[in-house]
Amino acid sequence: MSKPPVITLDGPSATGKGTIASAVAQRLGYHLLDSGALYRVLALAARERNLDPRQGAAIAALAPDLTLEFGAGGQVWLNSKNVSTAIRMSKADEWASRIAALPEVREALLPWQRDFRREPGLVAEGRDMGAVVFADAEWKFFLTASAEIRAKRRHKQLIGKGLDARLPDLLRDLRARDLRDEQRSISPLRPASGAIEIDTSELSIDQVVDQVMGFIAAWRGG
Numbered sequence: 001m002s003k004p005p006v007i008t009l010d011g012p013s014a015t016g017k018g019t020i021a022s023a024v025a026q027r028l029g030y031h032l033l034d035s036g037a038l039y040r041v042l043a044l045a046a047r048e049r050n051l052d053p054r055q056g057a058a059i060a061a062l063a064p065d066l067t068l069e070f071g072a073g074g075q076v077w078l079n080s081k082n083v084s085t086a087i088r089m090s091k092a093d094e095w096a097s098r099i100a101a102l103p104e105v106r107e108a109l110l111p112w113q114r115d116f117r118r119e120p121g122l123v124a125e126g127r128d129m130g131a132v133v134f135a136d137a138e139w140k141f142f143l144t145a146s147a148e149i150r151a152k153r154r155h156k157q158l159i160g161k162g163l164d165a166r167l168p169d170l171l172r173d174l175r176a177r178d179l180r181d182e183q184r185s186i187s188p189l190r191p192a193s194g195a196i197e198i199d200t201s202e203l204s205i206d207q208v209v210d211q212v213m214g215f216i217a218a219w220r221g222g
């Protein structure tokens with residue numbers, strides 16, 4: 001029996017992946033997986049239990065008992081509590097990327113992520129969607145943008161939410177997180193083989209969505 005189709009969108013943070021993945025999923029009527037949210041939620045649960053971010057086995061053991069719900073506009077509920085803001089704080093960025101380097105954690109999240117693959121199809125965004133989690137995906141994309149542009153985007157986003165943020169701090173944190181994601185020994189951040197790379201630095205969200213949709217339409221047509 002053939003599996004539902006998957007489109008993967010990977011790349012570093014603040015490349016617009018989340019918004020683009022959501023728009024592509026909406027246009028196609030597909031399900032959406034924000035895999036970063038899973039790492040963020042698990043990191044939050046670990047912090048609430050005062051675990052150390054190096055305790056891989058103990059953190060991984062929390063995964064099966066977490067009940068997650070995703071709503072419109074990136075809303076996330078963990079065990080019926082709205083954690084949408086808590087998982088987007090800068091401390092959560094750091095914790096998520098620290099626990100994401102632990103092999104036990106990545107292993108524990110695999111079935112969770114693959115469970116999102118349902119009819120009529122899935123758009124999955126993250127770091128290793130095309131390389132590891134859905135290596136058999138039909139369409140793979142890798143989005144990039146310069147660190148300066150990504151920090152500016154993040155700054156605008158946080159200020160827009162009324163949160164306090166300084167551009168130099170954001171740039172520093174973003175570079176540190178990129179480095180951690182790229183240098184970890186398990187599933188390091190890099191384009192999956194066969195992925196189409198799109199530099200979003202000079203493009204609007206709509207332009208990237210159009211490009212992605214254009215590639216998919218061309219393949220489908222061909």
Ligand code: C5P
Pocket residue numbers: 013035036037039040093096097098100101125126127128129177181
């Ligand atoms: O995408 P987002 O910024 O929400 O991801 C938070 C962190 O989770 C990333 O910095 C990365 O370390 C980790 N992550 C990952 N693999 C994924 C998604 C996220 O390692 N597929």
